[in-house]
Amino acid sequence: MTIAEVAKKFEVTPDTLRYYERIGLLPNVARTSGGIRDYSESDCRWVEYIKCMRSAGVSVETLVEYVALFHRGKETIPARKKLLLEQREQIVARIQELNDILARLNWKLDGYEERMLHYEENLKQ
C-alpha cells in the first residue's frame, strides 16, 4: 500500500507516518525501485496498534522502546511484557481518576439543576 492509502485507512496524515518511520517507530518499511514507500500487512498492523496505544495516552517514546525490543527477538519477551504491564497499570489508574472526576462533575451538575430551577422561578415573577 502507498503512504496515502495507509494514511486514509487509519486516519493519520502521511506526515505522521513519515515521522513515525524517522524516529524508529515504524522501521523497515519497504520501498519500490523508485524509492516510494510500500507498506506491508505487518506494517499496517503496527500502524493500527500504534494508533490504539497512542489514543490510550502511551507516549511515542515508550512505543519506540517497545518496537525496538520486538525487533531484538524472543529474548526480549519478558521486557516487553513488563512494559505492557506498566502501561496497563497506568490505564487502570487513569480510569479510576476519571471515574472520580465524573462523580464530582455529576454532583456539580445536580447543583446546576437546582440553581436553574430557582433562576427560572425568578423569571416567572
Next chain:
Amino acid sequence: MTIAEVAKKFEVTPDTLRYYERIGLLPNVARTSGGIRDYSESDCRWVEYIKCMRSAGVSVETLVEYVALFHRGKETIPARKKLLLEQREQIVARIQELNDILARLNWKLDGYEERMLHYEENLKQ
C-alpha cells in the same frame, strides 16, 4: 495566603498560578499594599477545581471560558451547565475508550503469558 502557600497546598508551581492569572483563569486575586498576591478562600477553591478539571483533560482554554461565564453572573447558568455537560460526555467517552483498550491489552498480555511459558520450556531443554 501567599502564592508560595497556595502553590504548596495544591501542588502547583507559583509560575503556574501566575500563568493562570495572566490568561484570565484566576482573575481578581487580591494584592497587599505592597503588590503581593493574597489568595482568598474562594481563590483556593478555584485552584482546586482547576486542578481537578485539568487532570481530567479539560483544556485551559475551556476553563477560561467557564470562569468568564461565571463572572458574568446568573444569566450564564444555562451556558455553564452546557459546558459541564459537554465535558461530562467527553469524560464518559474517554472512560469507554480506555476500557476498550484495557481489554485489548489484557488479551495481548494473555498471549505473552503463553509465549513466555514456551520460551521457558525451551530454555529447559
Next chain:
DNA sequence: TATTGACTTGGCGCTAACTCCAGGTGATAG
C-alpha cells in the same frame, strides 16, 4: 542602614508530537 529573602513583572525557552514547506524525482497521461 544594609542585607536578606520572598515576591514582582516581562519575556524568552522548552518539550511532545506532530505539521508544513521548499525543492527535487519518477512514473504516467496527453
Next chain:
DNA sequence: CTATCACCTGGAGTTAGCGCCAAGTCAATA
C-alpha cells in the same frame, strides 16, 4: 516531449502548557 501528480527529503514551524530567568521592589531583620 512535457506537464502533471504523487511522492521524496531535510529542516523549520506550530501548539499547549507551562518553566526559567533577570532585574527590580518591599518588608523584616542584623
